[in-house]
Amino acid sequence: THVVTENCIKCKYTDCVDVCPVDCFKEGPNFLVIDPDECIDCGVCIPECPANAIFAEEDVPADQMKFIEINAELTPVFGPISRSKKPLADADQWNNVPDKLQYLEK
Numbered sequence: 001t002h003v004v005t006e007n008c009i010k011c012k013y014t015d016c017v018d019v020c021p022v023d024c025f026k027e028g029p030n031f032l033v034i035d036p037d038e039c040i041d042c043g044v045c046i047p048e049c050p051a052n053a054i055f056a057e058e059d060v061p062a063d064q065m066k067f068i069e070i071n072a073e074l075t076p077v078f079g080p081i082s083r084s085k086k087p088l089a090d091a092d093q094w095n096n097v098p099d100k101l102q103y104l105e106k
């Protein structure tokens with residue numbers, strides 16, 4: 001599977017959604033996750049993310065490993081999204097801010 005990691009939080013650009021051929025993204029208030037059972041590992045979302053938040057599971061950085069479980073846990077909690085929308089209002093200010101996990105809304 002592919003995994004959405006910390007830098008999506010408070011950005012949620014949603015460019016990733018438009019290119020996913022299987023609509024495997026799920027949307028929360030300020031973060032998206034990838035449904036690990038639906039993702040076909042095509043990888044087309046990776047270069048679309050302005051926050052560089054998406055990784056193949058085997059490429060997830062060491063300090064982001066917890067997001068593998070977070071994507072799986074939140075998949076049934078978050079709702080479907082199949083088209084991009086406007087990023088969150090302060091997305092550009094939050095892009096690349098460290099330690100955003102504390103702001104994750106579920």
Ligand code: F3S
Nearest residue numbers: 008013014015016049
């Ligand atoms: Fe998040 Fe990047 Fe998609 S910021 S919503 S993973 S384009």
